[in-house]
Amino acid sequence: MNLKRTFGAILSVLGIIGLIYTGVAIINHSAQVTTMVVIGIISLIFFSTGISLVRNTRDEAA
Template sequence: MNQKRTFGTLLTLLGIAGIIWGAIAFLMGGDGGMVGKYTSAVPFVVGLIFFFSGINLLKTTKDQA
């Protein structure tokens, strides 16, 4: 496994975590959460960016034997 695939996997996992965190914060509505209802869009959008860039990196990286 080369470095690009490892970095793509890391970005994808961080993106999934950001999407889940943003969705949970939005559903909580700012009651006891770390972020408010409308500021929960920030981790969600960053998670989407990380997720799609990680998936793109995994798809475009060629395997070298």
Template sequence: MNQKRTFGAILTILGIVGIIYGALGFMQVAGVVLGKMNSIVPFVVGLIFFFAGINLVKATGDRS
């Protein structure tokens, strides 16, 4: 099993969680209490993790 692809998948999942948390905080639903400006931070970090994970999975070649 390739460790880079696994780490990329973990980063992608963490990115998705960060994006969802930031969006819920921005809309102030589901018990997530964040200000409008404070919800930007998890959203941006989630975007960075998401795109870094996708690029890591895409750039890593399969070895047999």
């Protein structure tokens, strides 16, 4: 498996976890607003970067 695809998958999973955490914290009002905004933005960046890495990396057979 390609290293870029693996890294993209890891970033995507981290982004999903961060977005879920942000959503739960916003619903429960358990954290500061600025903290949730920062975590949400970073999670969106991780998720979009991971998806684009997985999408744009070609699988080449050796």
